Amino acid sequence: MSYEREGRSSRSGKGSRLPWILAGCGAAVLLLLLVGAVLAALMLPALSKARESARRAQCKAQLRQIGVGAVTYAADHDGKLPPDLESLMPEYIDNPRCFVCPSVSRDGGAASSGTSYTYVPGLDAAMPGGFVLACDADVRNHHGQGFNVLFVDAHVEWWPASRREEFDALLEAQKKALENIRKDPGNREKYLKEYGAKHAPSSGWGARGAPAR
Numbered sequence: 515m516s517y518e519r520e521g522r523s524s525r526s527g528k529g530s531r532l533p534w535i536l537a538g539c540g541a542a543v544l545l546l547l548l549v550g551a552v553l554a555a556l557m558l559p560a561l562s563k564a565r566e567s568a569r570r571a572q573c574k575a576q577l578r579q580i581g582v583g584a585v586t587y588a589a590d591h592d593g594k595l596p597p598d599l600e601s602l603m604p605e606y607i608d609n610p611r612c613f614v615c616p617s618v619s620r621d622g623g624a625a626s627s628g629t630s631y632t633y634v635p636g637l638d639a640a641m642p643g644g645f646v647l648a649c650d651a652d653v654r655n656h657h658g659q660g661f662n663v664l665f666v667d668a669h670v671e672w673w674p675a676s677r678r679e680e681f682d683a684l685l686e687a688q689k690k691a692l693e694n695i696r697k698d699p700g701n702r703e704k705y706l707k708e709y710g711a712k713h714a715p716s717s718g719w720g721a722r723g724a725p726a727r
Contacts, residue, residue, distance in 0.1 A: 569617035574662050574670045576612045581668030583607045588639035595637045599629055615655040636692055643667025687713045
């Protein structure tokens with residue numbers, strides 16, 4: 515009888531500890547989940563930044579491809595660059611995705627023309643390499659951080675959002691130079707030199723307003 519009582523007492527003791535064991539396991543799981551959530555919250559910004567950096571690099575490569583295509587087009591058309599991006603399809607660029615920034619946001623989106631880049635028409639391959647040929651149409655393409663810019667010599671530069679006003683002034687000066695050249699083509703070099711002296715981009719310009727080689 516005493517043995518049975520002891521056995522029952524022993525089993526009863528083990529059973530009473532079970533809820534505590536389960537509670538301890540549950541607390542450990544919750545702690546692990548909490549740590550995981552904290553680590554994920556810390557890592558997400560870094561992962562997002564890495565993804566955007568990769569998209570920015572891809573955007574830059576696409577614009578460079580557009581620049582090479584435009585220069586090749588000019589070689590086949592007496593030095594005249596294409597009137598628009600669509601003219602590069604499909605002979606010079608066969609992938610339409612090349613005209614859409616990989617980082618374009620849903621609120622920015624590609625234009626109805628199928629591109630998220632702005633193209634500057636009316637240029638020719640003999641223009642100084644520092645003339646802007648195309649760029650991200652919307653600073654939101656890269657979450658407001660900045661935009662890629664393609665120049666006539668097919669090189670691409672990253673401009674931070676803080677330089678947007680400077681870039682707009684550059685485009686306005688370029689537009690004015692082109693208008694002067696159309697009205698007075700005989701003084702083309704003069705207008706190009708004036709533009710280069712006042713708005714020399716980071717790629718470098720020579721004394722005659724042409725890009726340094």
